[in-house]
Amino acid sequence: MEVKVTSSTILPSPTSHHSDIPLTIFDRFAANIHIYVIYAFTPPTPSNADLISALSKTLVYFPTLTANLSTDCHGRPCVSVGGPHEDRGALVVEATVLSKLEDHLPLTPSPDLRLLHPDAENPKHLLQVQLNRFQCGGLVIGLTSHHRVADGRSMCAFTIAWGKILRGVPIDPLPFYDQPWLKPRNPPLVQFDHWGSEFIHLSPQSNEFIITRTDVDPSEITNLLLHFSPDFITKLKAQTNKLSTDKHTTFETLLGYLWRKMTIARQLDDEECTTLSVSVNGRRRLQPTVPPEFFGNLVLNAYPKAKAKALIEGGAATAAGIVREGLRFIGEDYFQSFIDFGEVYGDRDLVPCFEKDGNVLSPKIEVDGWLGLGFDEVNFGGGGKLCAFLPTWVPFEGLLIFSPSLSQSGGVDVFVSLLEKHAVTMREISHSLD
Known part of the structure; x- marks a missing residue:
């Protein structure tokens, strides 16, 4: 598979106000790795400009995807949202593939599929997206996200929301970040042995x-x-x-x-x-x-x-x-x-x-x-259909x-x-x- 990168841009954080959000105990248990998945669509598909514009609007509701992992003033692990930083923002890469999508279907996991992601060896940003245009109009979106920020259900909700924004459909209900259910008991009661298990x-x-x-x-x-x-x-x-x-x-x-x-x-x-x-x-x-x-x-x-x-x-x-x-x-x-x-x-x-x-x-x-989880419900409009969704290569x-x-x-x-x-x-x- 021959892939040629044509452009690269960073979508900035939707807020200029800087804040440090402590990682929850569930965030700290999540794997400290990026997850690579691909979505493949048959033509016709929306233009790259429309996809990127919708992504920028969607990130307003998902600001932690434009953050970076850090530590706060107390030395606790956190995500730092907003403000200037070289690792903040979402990376978007546009690329062309010198073959037809239909020639690669059905898609199966392969090291070659890593070419459909930006910098698969050393990702800097918590969210990285590559828009891969095949000959005759096929589109594969290589989506890379860091597990410490979101689990599978959350990333599915984000991708569905991106498609809704592109199609002009309101996001309802909106994502939220409040965590009242993470309140410990008083006094805390550790009933199970989490050392050695988690x-x-x-x-x-x-x-x-x-x-x-x-x-x-x-x-x-x-x-x-x-x-x-x-x-x-x-x-x-x-x-x-x-x-x-x-x-x-x-x-x-x-x-x-x-x-x-x-x-x-x-x-x-x-x-x-x-x-x-x-x-x-x-x-x-x-x-x-x-x-x-x-x-x-x-x-x-x-x-x-x-x-x-x-x-x-x-x-x-x-x-x-x-x-x-x-x-x-x-x-x-x-x-x-x-x-x-x-x-x-x-x-x-x-x-x-x-x-x-x-x-x-x-x-x-x-x-x-x-x-x-709803991954099969992702819809970016344009008339094409989702024809493949899978992990890239592990x-x-x-x-x-x-x-x-x-x-x-x-x-x-x-x-x-x-x-x-x-x-x-x-x-x-x-x-x-x-």
């Missing part, structure tokens, strides 16, 4: 939190995009629910199924413990529930686990049941305990556990569910990302990252019902 305690006596890193050359890692049709999912759920007293959701069923398949592909020892790290949205867990228009981070992880042999031999119903129990454990009391943990330990140097991982997570699996082993399929028949697409030697087996067994 954060590593950095101290001279922190040997109990030593994590063994596993790293390989990134060329040994590959990404797959597996499609599961509605018919396949229906058969899988029927098979799973027949052997279970519970009726499992599509997510629980498909995750349990793929957990077993990845365990087989990885060739784990029988007694080796494999753990899922599944993102759990706190907006529905906290009471009263947090409105979906809240912009920021409000996600923790559930950790279902099992020994490899028991997981494989237990079948799909057993795996789905373990997933369900793990997700249920992260309820309102767990989120409130985490908020209280932030009140008690927030002044310490907190390092999320996963920041000590290498680029191979096995026997663990990191799981993100984008089903129901040079880490052990990820599963679930997203709604944009194929005509629907279903679910699952992004999988594995060592190439294990991906060979995964391709062979991924759709084998057993």
Whole structure:
């Protein structure tokens, strides 16, 4: 894929007033990385000028995306909004691709797709956008955002809002940033052990939190995009629910199924413990529930686990049941305990556990569910349609990302990252019902 950059500009912060907004305990738990996704649209599409103008207007409602990560006068991590700074503002790059979009469809994760993002190796801005114009009118938007500012639901809301502004549709309801639900109890009550689950305690006596890193050359890692049709999912759920007293959701069923398949592909020892790290949205867990228009981070992880042999031999119903129990454990009391943990330990140097991982997570699996977030509802008008939405390329082993399929028949697409030697087996067994 040959990509030629034609222009680059920085959209300034919508406010000239400088303020430091402390990171919440949920922001500090979020991965300290940029997330890369692409949206592909068939022609006709809006002009770059209209897209950039609408983006500038949209950022008025999402000012933290034009901020930079910093520390405040008390040494606490924060986002600095407004005022002059070389890393503030949103970077927008315009580029042309010397081929037709249709020649690349269906899009699948590839290192070449990183060319559709600005400076994918060392991004400076919290939000970076590249508008890639293909021959014959196709458009791919490469969107890069920092996870410490917003989780997946928030970034979905931002992208949908950008499309609404472009189409002249009011944003209703508007995003908001107040955080009354983050109020700790008095006195704080830390009911669960968040050391070792969410954060590593950095101290001279922190040997109990030593994590063994596993790293390989990134060329040994590959990404797959597996499609599961509605018919396949229906058969899988029927098979799973027949052997279970519970009726499992599509997510629980498909995750349990793929957990077993990845365990087989990885060739784990029988007694080796494999753990899922599944993102759990706190907006529905906290009471009263947090409105979906809240912009920021409000996600923790559930950790279902099992020994490899028991997981494989237990079948799909057993795996789905373990997933369900793990997700249920992260309820309102767990989120409130985490908020209280932030009140008690927030002044310490907190390092999320996963920041000590290498680029191979096995026997663990990191799981993100984008089903129901609304990414498939992104609409920039112009008459074209969204034909692809996916992570760009992830040079880490052990990820599963679930997203709604944009194929005509629907279903679910699952992004999988594995060592190439294990991906060979995964391709062979991924759709084998057993």
